[in-house]
Each structure stands twice: as structure tokens, then as C-alpha cells.
Amino acid sequence: MTALAVVGSRAFSDARKLAEVLSELAPTKVISGGAKGADSLAETWARRNGVETQIFLPQHKLYRHPYHHRNRLIAEACDHLIAFWDGHSTGTKYTINYARRIGKPVTIVRF
Known part of the structure; x- marks a missing residue:
């Protein structure tokens, strides 16, 4: 595996679980959106x-929907997207669906 996108709910705080999953996948690059929670x-x-x-940070001045663009x-x-999702976060759901679509x-990983 090479480039692993890590996205998820801002409420995700289980650093140990994230470390366990990422260590198993052994990415050579981690891609994120710079948000609290799973990203950070x-x-x-x-x-x-x-x-x-x-x-990738949201570019509020350039886009009408900067979070969707990001x-x-x-x-x-x-190359692969992993989502730490609470089942409710609409931003995470949007990203999951878009990644699958492309x-x-x-x-x-549900929490």
C-alpha cells in the first residue's frame, strides 16, 4: 500500500485503535484534511x-463548498481510503461515497 487517506468524524479520539489499523496497513504516505479527530x-x-x-485544507475563499472540494x-x-466513522458524520459519509464512486x-472502521 502506498497513499492512505485517513478521514473520519471529529469525535474520533481512539489513538490506539488508529495506530493499530495504520500499523497493519503500513502506508508510505498518509493523506488527511487537517481536521480534529481522525485526521489529526x-x-x-x-x-x-x-x-x-x-x-488538504479547505479553501474557503476559492470554493462555495470548500469541505466537499477538499x-x-x-x-x-x-490509493486506499480508511474512514473512522460514527455512522452519523455527513462529511465522512460524503467522502466514503465519493471514493467508492471513483x-x-x-x-x-465504526466506533
């Missing part, structure tokens, strides 16, 4: 493990 935990894991990061960029840039493998 993945960025921390990557730094601690010497893994390259690529962070989430599409994340899905397009990855043919990216998606793994969902």
Missing part, C-alpha cells in the same frame, strides 16, 4: 513513524 491523529501517527503526510481531493489523491478501495 493520523497526522501525529505519521510523524511519529516517519511516514510522509499530505494535508474531501474530493483527498479521495482522488489516495473506484477507490474503502475501509470503514
Whole structure:
């Protein structure tokens, strides 16, 4: 595996579970959206493990729907997307659906 997009609910806080999953997948790059929760935990894991990061921040001044645009960029840039999802977060659901629509493998970790 190469580029792993990590997305998820801002309420996700289980750093141990995230580390377990990411260590098993062994990405060479972690892609995220720079948000609290799963994104920031993945960025921390990557730094601690010497893994390259690529962070897509929402560009509020350029796009009417900056979070959807950012989430599409994340899905397009990855080889595999993993979502730490509470079953309710609409942003995470949007990203899961978009990644599937463009043919990216998606793994969902429910919490």
C-alpha cells in the first residue's frame, strides 16, 4: 500500500485503535484534511513513524463548498481510503461515497 487517506468524524479520539489499523496497513504516505479527530491523529501517527503526510485544507475563499472540494481531493489523491466513522458524520459519509464512486478501495472502521 502506498497513499492512505485517513478521514473520519471529529469525535474520533481512539489513538490506539488508529495506530493499530495504520500499523497493519503500513502506508508510505498518509493523506488527511487537517481536521480534529481522525485526521489529526493520523497526522501525529505519521510523524511519529516517519511516514510522509499530505494535508488538504479547505479553501474557503476559492470554493462555495470548500469541505466537499477538499474531501474530493483527498479521495482522488489516495490509493486506499480508511474512514473512522460514527455512522452519523455527513462529511465522512460524503467522502466514503465519493471514493467508492471513483473506484477507490474503502475501509470503514465504526466506533
